[in-house]
Amino acid sequence: MSLLHSLRKGFFPSQCQLCQTVIDKSGLCQACHTTLPHIVHDEINLLTRPDINRMFHLPYCDGLSACAWYQGAMSNWLKQVKYHNNRVATKVLRQLITTHWHTTNFARRVDIDACILVPLANTRLIFRGYNQVYQTWAPLLTEQRFPMLDAIGKRATRSQVNMTKHARTHNVMQAYFIKHSLTKKRILLIDDVITTGATINCIAALCKAAGASQVWAYATCLTEV
Numbered sequence: 001m002s003l004l005h006s007l008r009k010g011f012f013p014s015q016c017q018l019c020q021t022v023i024d025k026s027g028l029c030q031a032c033h034t035t036l037p038h039i040v041h042d043e044i045n046l047l048t049r050p051d052i053n054r055m056f057h058l059p060y061c062d063g064l065s066a067c068a069w070y071q072g073a074m075s076n077w078l079k080q081v082k083y084h085n086n087r088v089a090t091k092v093l094r095q096l097i098t099t100h101w102h103t104t105n106f107a108r109r110v111d112i113d114a115c116i117l118v119p120l121a122n123t124r125l126i127f128r129g130y131n132q133v134y135q136t137w138a139p140l141l142t143e144q145r146f147p148m149l150d151a152i153g154k155r156a157t158r159s160q161v162n163m164t165k166h167a168r169t170h171n172v173m174q175a176y177f178i179k180h181s182l183t184k185k186r187i188l189l190i191d192d193v194i195t196t197g198a199t200i201n202c203i204a205a206l207c208k209a210a211g212a213s214q215v216w217a218y219a220t221c222l223t224e225v
């Protein structure tokens with residue numbers, strides 16, 4: 001640890017974002033982390049949980065993983081990253097994602113060749129300057145040495161907030177397109193929040209049409225319906 005880093009930590013120690021206890025790294029303390037609305041299941045694939053299978057219609061996904069429910073502080077942090085690229089919220093979400101990935105032993109239980117992050121439309125990406133899925137997931141995926149493929153494009157469409165499930169499906173079908181072949185690839189498809197499943201299912205269908213042999217969806221959060 002550099003002298004400057006030690007001095008900074010001495011004067012400005014990291015605090016847990018929920019209880020303000022002093023901790024080693026910024027994010028949450030162990031105790032607060034356990035109080036988050038984690039999604040718990042014995043099997044790696046959440047689609048084998050009947051309630052989750054009923055909530056999200058994902059016929060083109062071979063499996064689903066997700067860290068937590070989209071509620072309380074979770075929804076705040078996700079919005080803080082999505083709309084403000086907030087540094088602290090990004091760290092909390094990275095901690096949640098990395099912990100979930102390692103405690104479920106994901107890399108050993110699911111075979112993956114490459115990942116695709118759900119993209120923003122180019123216009124939105126230019127306006128915001130970042131993709132919140134990349135901000136929160138890229139460090140883990142880079143450490144795991146998974147290639148991130150730029151295989152899906154997005155046209156500018158209307159925001160999906162307040163749309164009915166049917167309207168979302170229609171909107172999504174118009175929005176995404178495939179850029180290149182994914183022949184025989186086992187794809188990990190990553191998003192920040194799955195609300196109805198329309199987006200992730202549509203992209204999974206495109207991946208399958210492009211030759212992917214398996215598409216596994218992994219979301220930071222699921223919205224409970």
Ligand SMILES: [Zn+2]
Nearest residue numbers: 016019029032
């Ligand atoms: Zn705490």
